[in-house]
Amino acid sequence: MLGWWRPRCASIRPDLVAWVDGQLSSRRAERVRRHVDDCATCAAEAKSLAAVIESQRTGLTEQLAAVSPDIDRLWRQLSGRLHAPQADVGRRRELVWVWRPALGLAVAAALLWLGSAAFEEPAAVLISVGVKAPPAKVTQQPELFKDFAIIQDLDVLERFDTAETEPPEGDRTPPADQG
Amino acid sequence: MLAAQRDERGAFEALFRKYGRQLAAFARQFVGNQARAEELVQDVFLHVFETRRRYVPRARFATWLYRIATNACLSEVRRGEYRGRIVSLEPPDDDTPAPQYPDPDARSGEELVMRREAGQRINAVLAALPAQQRAALLLARVEGFSYEEVAESLGCSLSAVKSLIHRATLTVRDRLGEEVR
Numbered sequence: 083m084l085g086w087w088r089p090r091c092a093s094i095r096p097d098l099v100a101w102v103d104g105q106l107s108s109r110r111a112e113r114v115r116r117h118v119d120d121c122a123t124c125a126a127e128a129k130s131l132a133a134v135i136e137s138q139r140t141g142l143t144e145q146l147a148a149v150s151p152d153i154d155r156l157w158r159q160l161s162g163r164l165h166a167p168q169a170d171v172g173r174r175r176e177l178v179w180v181w182r183p184a185l186g187l188a189v190a191a192a193l194l195w196l197g198s199a200a201f202e203e204p205a206a207v208l209i210s211v212g213v214k215a216p217p218a219k220v221t222q223q224p225e226l227f228k229d230f231a232i233i234q235d236l237d238v239l240e241r242f243d244t245a246e247t248e249p250p251e252g253d254r255t256p257p258a259d260q261g
Numbered sequence: 262m263l264a265a266q267r268d269e270r271g272a273f274e275a276l277f278r279k280y281g282r283q284l285a286a287f288a289r290q291f292v293g294n295q296a297r298a299e300e301l302v303q304d305v306f307l308h309v310f311e312t313r314r315r316y317v318p319r320a321r322f323a324t325w326l327y328r329i330a331t332n333a334c335l336s337e338v339r340r341g342e343y344r345g346r347i348v349s350l351e352p353p354d355d356d357t358p359a360p361q362y363p364d365p366d367a368r369s370g371e372e373l374v375m376r377r378e379a380g381q382r383i384n385a386v387l388a389a390l391p392a393q394q395r396a397a398l399l400l401a402r403v404e405g406f407s408y409e410e411v412a413e414s415l416g417c418s419l420s421a422v423k424s425l426i427h428r429a430t431l432t433v434r435d436r437l438g439e440e441v442r
Binding site (some may be wrong): 099135145147252 | 274278283286287295298299302306310375379380383384393403408409423424426427430432434
């Protein structure tokens with residue numbers, strides 16, 4: 083007998099509080115009601131829970147009612163925050179640690195740039211470096227050597243000191259006599 | 262809320278006056294300090310004001326409001342400032358006002374003391390509950406929310422709410438012993 087009703091009670095107990103609160107679906111509530119009608123233990127538990135829930139309701143409501151803030155003062159404060167130029171002043175305050183250093187860095191960079199512009203030496207004079215004309219293969223198969231000019235320029239820059247300064251093919255005209 | 266959504270004059274203030282006090286009392290149960298609870302209520306209403314255009318009246322306004330408030334309270338608890346606080350049955354020494362009952366003359370001094378002590382015990386037991394159980398219990402017992410509304414406010418399932426309220430009810434009963442029977 084004991085083994086028969088215990089599992090049923092165990093499956094009903096988790097529903098008891100919700101049943102007393104009237105929050106179960108009608109089918110489930112009916113199942114609990116039928117069990118409680120038959121089981122004196124669960125009926126006693128349900129009765130105890132009903133008293134507990136009622137006293138919790140009264141006690142908690144009374145406790146919370148004891149907290150009575152000055153609603154006029156709160157409204158004045160909230161109203162001030164609502165009508166601030168940017169309502170979310172708090173969030174802007176939180177971002178101060180981001181924009182202040184960023185602004186500082188920007189100002190420092192600007193000053194550095196201005197300073198270096200004022201005191202830097204005259205701009206370096208770029209000297210055009212003549213390179214040898216491309217080999218015949220390059221002109222015959224240009225698709226294979228499309229990067230030849232770039233590579234040659236890089237090569238020249240790498241060996242700047244020893245690079246021949248011979249002007250390109252087209253510029254090999256002898257310089258005109260001066261005077 | 263719909264009037265506040267249309268920016269009708271005085272509508273938002275009316276909302277604040279209607280819900281501000283009870284929300285402060287609710288928040289007080291999580292932050293344990295009246296001043297911080299009031300700040301939290303202002304933050305909640307500021308959020309309501311900023312997001313009022315997005316409000317869709319598919320449920321009671323109170324459910325939506327308490328969802329924002331509960332999130333704010335639970336975040337505050339998660340920040341850890343209130344974790345591990347020792348719950349005392351002594352009267353709090355902060356700015357908590359003493360419970361004011363509607364008609365003190367109607368009760369004897371002894372009864373008032375007993376009720377005050379009972380209230381402090383309830384507060385202590387509540388404070389010891391996990392935050393979600395506390396929120397569920399307060400919403401169901403004090404605000405009179407249905408389990409579905411509690412689920413909406415807490416952002417969890419109906420079965421989770423049933424379990425939260427069940428456990429909270431039994432814990433409060435066990436800890437208060439005969440006090441609430």
